[in-house]
Amino acid sequence: MDTTHEEDRGTPVGRRVVLGLLGLGAAGVAAGPFLQRLESGLAERDPSGLTGLLPGNNGFRYYSVVTSVPERDATNYTLTVDGLVERPATHRLADLQAMPQRRLVKDVQCVTGWRVPDTPFEGVPLAHLLDTAGVQPGAKAVRFSCFDGAYTESLTLDQARRDDVLVALSLQDKPITHDHGGPVRLYVAPMYFYKSAKWLSGITVTDEVQPGYWEGNGYDVDAWVGRSNGRVDAPTS
Amino acid sequence: MRRRAELVLRFTRAERWVHRATAHVMGVCLATAGCLYLAPLAELVGNRPLVVTLHVWCGLALPVPLLLGLGSRAVRTDAARLSRFTPADWQWLRAVRTRACQTRPMAAHRPAGKFNAGQKLYAQWTLGSMLVILGTGLLMWLTHLAPPSWRTGATFVHDWLAAAIAVVVAGHVRMAWRDRESRLGMRTGLVERSWAEREHSYWQPVRDDPADAAPTGDLTG
Numbered sequence: 001m002d003t004t005h006e007e008d009r010g011t012p013v014g015r016r017v018v019l020g021l022l023g024l025g026a027a028g029v030a031a032g033p034f035l036q037r038l039e040s041g042l043a044e045r046d047p048s049g050l051t052g053l054l055p056g057n058n059g060f061r062y063y064s065v066v067t068s069v070p071e072r073d074a075t076n077y078t079l080t081v082d083g084l085v086e087r088p089a090t091h092r093l094a095d096l097q098a099m100p101q102r103r104l105v106k107d108v109q110c111v112t113g114w115r116v117p118d119t120p121f122e123g124v125p126l127a128h129l130l131d132t133a134g135v136q137p138g139a140k141a142v143r144f145s146c147f148d149g150a151y152t153e154s155l156t157l158d159q160a161r162r163d164d165v166l167v168a169l170s171l172q173d174k175p176i177t178h179d180h181g182g183p184v185r186l187y188v189a190p191m192y193f194y195k196s197a198k199w200l201s202g203i204t205v206t207d208e209v210q211p212g213y214w215e216g217n218g219y220d221v222d223a224w225v226g227r228s229n230g231r232v233d234a235p236t237s
Numbered sequence: 238m239r240r241r242a243e244l245v246l247r248f249t250r251a252e253r254w255v256h257r258a259t260a261h262v263m264g265v266c267l268a269t270a271g272c273l274y275l276a277p278l279a280e281l282v283g284n285r286p287l288v289v290t291l292h293v294w295c296g297l298a299l300p301v302p303l304l305l306g307l308g309s310r311a312v313r314t315d316a317a318r319l320s321r322f323t324p325a326d327w328q329w330l331r332a333v334r335t336r337a338c339q340t341r342p343m344a345a346h347r348p349a350g351k352f353n354a355g356q357k358l359y360a361q362w363t364l365g366s367m368l369v370i371l372g373t374g375l376l377m378w379l380t381h382l383a384p385p386s387w388r389t390g391a392t393f394v395h396d397w398l399a400a401a402i403a404v405v406v407a408g409h410v411r412m413a414w415r416d417r418e419s420r421l422g423m424r425t426g427l428v429e430r431s432w433a434e435r436e437h438s439y440w441q442p443v444r445d446d447p448a449d450a451a452p453t454g455d456l457t458g
Contacts, residue, residue: 010322010326021365022365024369028398
């Protein structure tokens with residue numbers, strides 16, 4: 001090569017820096033699960049909330065699969081229950097608020113890794129809505145639709161009847177805001193959070209499980225925390 | 238107005254293309270990362286699957302300009318220059334450290350070849366961090382490639398490294414912002430001889446006809 005004069009030779013610092021970074025990266029991947037727990041533990045005990053600014057921070061993250069989601073409130077929100085039921089119904093927000101409520105305080109675990117500890121959700125047990133509608137014999141599953149116009153989710157009837165599955169009206173003891181999927185979202189405590197569909201607008205009882213939005217993109221249909229999607233998180237419920 | 242007779246060739250067309258293409262792809266990676274990661278931006282943009290697709294493909298494209306550029310002798314020569322430290326580079330680092338410690342107005346002499354030690358370190362960081370961010374990104378994307386604990390680790394490294402890259406790129410842009418001649422060198426390929434002698438005293442520019450390197454319209458900067 002016709003590189004000039006003294007620059008031909010010299011210490012191969014470039015190779016050292018690049019190999020060093022590769023080594024650090026590999027060590028980081030190996031130690032990552034431990035470091036991530038350490039960081040989450042630190043964030044839990046940090047009253048200033050400054051750790052929330054760190055990369056890989058704790059806390060909810062906003063995921064939406066569409067460009068914009070219409071806002072709904074008590075005046076125009078409705079939840080329809082239909083499909084294989086005796087009494088199809090359309091509930092307004094006030095109707096849901098008048099039904100029996102249950103409050104659950106559990107961790108929220110996202111399939112992408114973040115976890116929010118001890119998060120209170122309150123709302124109508126899904127089983128109550130199904131009983132009110134009267135599920136027909138032969139029904140096997142429940143499909144959920146959302147007023148963002150794109151997201152869908154599903155549960156088997158047995159999963160839907162669990163007492164830790166809610167049609168949630170409040171999060172952290174406040175009405176659910178639009179960004180968190182309000183005014184009404186699904187809350188499936190024992191499963192990864194993508195099952196807890198935001199902006200819930202429809203519950204349809206079906207004769208078979210119809211995989212939802214993310215399941216169509218490769219995620220597990222039975223999304224038990226710690227027992228699916230190739231992850232080993234501690235169960236949430 | 239720059240006088241053509243006083244200009245020397247710093248970067249060939251291939252080198253400038255590699256720089257510009259890498260910068261654009263990296264820019265899209267950082268912008269889409271912001272839209273996936275920062276809550277206010279994520280709320281504004283939504284459309285997660287589209288943003289993810291854009292991010293993944295631009296990430297995969299990161300090393301492509303450099304790999305294509307290696308077909309050019311000038312790129313290979315500069316890559317070799319960037320990879321090695323000469324005695325002048327150690328002296329440059331010492332001078333920077335001395336100046337950081339004592340705020341004397343008399344700046345210590347900072348010798349440099351075509352690239353100074355800081356530029357070399359930046360280039361080496363860019364290559365190393367690019368490989369790591371690409372590797373961890375692949376682990377996150379191709380979920381069946383490795384056990385799940387690797388994916389947690391890869392996510393952790395990817396998040397932190399991305400933040401570091403954003404900071405370092407901001408520093409890179411700031412340095413360029415403060416040195417117009419250096420910026421012109423990357424845009425037109427040509428720099429003033431007096432600037433080269435001052436900033437890169439050990440560099441002996443190839444005595445090419447500068448007219449090869451850039452259309453004359455660019456010369457006024």
